[in-house]
Amino acid sequence: MSAAVLGFVGVGVMGEGMCSNLLHKSGCPVHVADLNAEAVARLAAQGAVASSLEGLRQSVHTVFLSLPSIDQVEAVCLGTGGLIVEGGSIRTVVDMSTSDVPRTRALAAKLAERGVNFLDAPVARSREAARNGTLLITVGGDAALFEAVAPQLRCMGSDVLHCGGVGAGQVVKIMNNMVLLSTVHALAEAMAIAEAAGVDKALLANVLRLGSADSFALRLTGEKYLARDDFPEKLFPTAYALKDLKLALGLAHASGIRPTVAEAAADLLGQAADQGYAMSYYPVVYRLIRPSPQA
Incomplete structure (x- = not known):
């Protein structure tokens, strides 16, 4: 597994455990952003880099999102101050939220126009599974991109399945x-x-x-x-x-x-x-x- 710099946005009930497993198992630096400073601090104490959306867009190649809905996913990616900007470093977005399917596919198309790859990779099972790295992760997107990102997804899930094109995981x-x-x-x-x-x-x-x-x-x-x-x-x-x-x-x-x-x-x-x-x-x-x- 390469030592690429990874990003993680959204370290709530599920995301904190997921991010912790990614940090400890991937062998990669993980930069974290969230509105909850306490959750970010807990991960920073484990070795993550506390950051912001601005910091992530200039320093990471692949970013994982664990957010409440497609509204937040769209805003974090393409809203004012969002992750995807001209000249930024992000090349792959992996949305691990549970999101609206048509809007997920539309977002993937908009990101592709900007040269950014996209996978939808929502998670199932419990908060305990998120902590233990035993989530079920269902993934939609390009098969080759899935294979490239799968080692990192397997840090968070014991069952990681490619389900088809963009939106199929959702x-x-x-x-x-x-x-x-x-x-x-x-x-x-x-x-x-x-x-x-x-x-x-x-x-x-x-x-x-x-x-x-x-x-x-x-x-x-x-x-x-x-x-x-x-x-x-x-x-x-x-x-x-x-x-x-x-x-x-x-x-x-x-x-x-x-x-x-x-x-x-x-x-x-x-x-x-x-x-x-x-x-x-x-x-x-x-x-x-x-x-x-x-x-």
């Missing part, structure tokens, strides 16, 4: 989240029904794990959070889950498909956000399903 990730969020919706309903019928929801979760209803969603979300009625902030919040489902619905509707299961899950997430749960861990939808104490 499609696969969005479908992954659509299935996960719809499954958790079903789990929340099952636990609310069981509890209302006099069966402990933690017992239900344990039994489901032993049968054909077992799943990653059950083991991660059902047992640890739904069964305990515990939905902390700073995990994958309702607002982010709703954003991802809306991306899935957009793809479906553009294809003339009506995804009724995903639509129901999105509606419930929207209700949860409206009721003050926007920043709570998204399985909090359980609280909207269960009978009220007065029922």
Whole structure:
């Protein structure tokens, strides 16, 4: 692996662990920029170089982005004070955010006009997986470019898969989240029904794990959070889950498909956000399903 200088923008809940693994495993200097100075300082204490967008555009060749949505990705790349400027050093942008597919493809085209390569490489699995370097990373873009960047992606993920042209990585990730969020919706309903019928929801979760209803969603979300009625902030919040489902619905509707299961899950997430749960861990939808104490 070459000692090329790398950049990383966005070191939040997922990005901090991802950047740490890139720093320790790639053998390359990593320059970091984020609005959260404390997160940047923690990475600098591990050997990263604290920087800014201006600093990155003059010093790094490949930059990885882990941002909330395509809005931030577009602004960081091409907005005022953004990364891509004439005479800058950046030649490859790797967007590891979960982003809108048509806008991702449009951004890739704009960057290509400026001589900059682009991969979409969104990540799946948990914050713990980000810390452990065991993420699933689904990648869209030129196959040769994927092969060039794959060693760095494998610093952050145990499963790194090329899914096709630009945008294909986003499609696969969005479908992954659509299935996960719809499954958790079903789990929340099952636990609310069981509890209302006099069966402990933690017992239900344990039994489901032993049968054909077992799943990653059950083991991660059902047992640890739904069964305990515990939905902390700073995990994958309702607002982010709703954003991802809306991306899935957009793809479906553009294809003339009506995804009724995903639509129901999105509606419930929207209700949860409206009721003050926007920043709570998204399985909090359980609280909207269960009978009220007065029922």
